[in-house]
Amino acid sequence: MTRPLRVVFICTQNKLRSLTAEVLFRDTAGWEVASAGTNRDALTPLTRDVLEWADAAVCMQKRHRDVVRGQFRGALPDDRIVTLGIPDDYEFMASELVTLLLDRVPARLAALSPRPDQAT
Incomplete structure (x- = not known):
């Protein structure tokens, strides 16, 4: 069994857009x-560890x-930054x-799977 796809949503302050996305896709x-x-x-500042x-x-x-x-150069491959x-x-x-998030996010992530170079 493969592990879930790990997704981090990023905006400026992590109070409106990215937090909405996190709540919206939490149970996906x-x-x-x-x-x-x-x-x-930011509410939760972006770190290299998160990426x-x-x-x-x-x-x-x-x-x-x-x-x-x-x-955060090198923390995440370019083809995995949407x-x-x-x-x-x-x-x-x-x-x-x-509505925008529901329209755009699943389509942009559909082809991605967990990175093989990461531990489970």
Whole structure:
């Protein structure tokens, strides 16, 4: 039996978009999820350990992907960093945000499986 796909959702403060995604996908069969923010004062700040734990990083915007690639170079392969293009225009669990996440996340992660180089 393979372990769940580990997904970390990333935004700036980890209070609205990435936290909504974590809550929304928390009970998705075959996934283990977490969320973090790129700012030092985020609710849960992004760390190298979180990225090394993850099989995929789902970034809300290009600038979050750039932080992952720059500050945490090598923690996660580029082909496992997904950018959704969701701006910071939504409140926590806003219906429009939920719709965007449901439309974009499963499709972008469908082809991924757990990284073979990680321990179970």
